[in-house]
Amino acid sequence: MRVAMIGTGYVGLVSGACFSEFGVDVTCVDKDDSKIATLEAGKMPIYEPGLEDLVAKNVEAGRLSFTTNLVKAVADADAVFIAVGTPSRRGDGHADLSYVFAAAKEIAKAVDGYTVVVTKSTVPVGTGREVEKIIFETRPDADVDVVSNPEFLREGSAIEDFMRPDRVVIGTKIERAQDVMRSLYRPLYLTETPIVFTSCQTSELIKYAANTFLATKITFINEIADLCEVVDADVQDVARGIGLDGRIGRKFLHA
Numbered sequence: 128m129r130v131a132m133i134g135t136g137y138v139g140l141v142s143g144a145c146f147s148e149f150g151v152d153v154t155c156v157d158k159d160d161s162k163i164a165t166l167e168a169g170k171m172p173i174y175e176p177g178l179e180d181l182v183a184k185n186v187e188a189g190r191l192s193f194t195t196n197l198v199k200a201v202a203d204a205d206a207v208f209i210a211v212g213t214p215s216r217r218g219d220g221h222a223d224l225s226y227v228f229a230a231a232k233e234i235a236k237a238v239d240g241y242t243v244v245v246t247k248s249t250v251p252v253g254t255g256r257e258v259e260k261i262i263f264e265t266r267p268d269a270d271v272d273v274v275s276n277p278e279f280l281r282e283g284s285a286i287e288d289f290m291r292p293d294r295v296v297i298g299t300k301i302e303r304a305q306d307v308m309r310s311l312y313r314p315l316y317l318t319e320t321p322i323v324f325t326s327c328q329t330s331e332l333i334k335y336a337a338n339t340f341l342a343t344k345i346t347f348i349n350e351i352a353d354l355c356e357v358v359d360a361d362v363q364d365v366a367r368g369i370g371l372d373g374r375i376g377r378k379f380l381h382a
Contacts, residue, residue: 128152128310131204133197133230135162137173137285138247138278139210144178145289147185149314154200155193166193177286201237206307208276209234209258210247222251231258235265243307245274249334255298255327272304275327277334294321298330344379352382 128151132143135157147153185191211226259273275298280288352362362382370377
């Protein structure tokens, strides 16, 4: 299996390195010449424990490489991951999808043979449909399926989160695309990691629903902390007391 990872930011670089650790041939693509030169020199543009060693190991093994040549990387790939930034727009706070859509157009021009195009970036529901529309408007003859595969990585434990996740969510109902994704995640399937196949829109919504629910837990325990100060209670004991309830859980209850 060969993968092209478009974007060498936090998600793209960690995901690319971890896929290469699975035995997949990965080419990470970025338009920034200096960033690619830095990566080729073995230096990381971000700090994540264990990432530098993981990258070095797989570069040496020949499974991981870096380039600015999107056309060649995509043409050789079985799956192309879009892992570019989706920053909030000034003014309205909506996700800026211009980098995602630009990547989709470039990918469409470069694909050669059947290719699965995967949105790894955090994107609003319906983005996959728009990516598919852009690809086929740009290249009507493209043999492509568009898939959603959201990331659930925490800074500081991203490699562990990728290699030993609670679950993998894959948004596609198309069997041949599912087969490609199963092959990519085969090491996790063998360790009985739950792999959830849904529609593309459902997968996109799962990411937002998970983020929102975790934010709700954090907001809730912070409100309880304010209440604890008023009534002279210990918020850490409260968090432990409610977190031991299996319906609630202990994670993300740190005020």
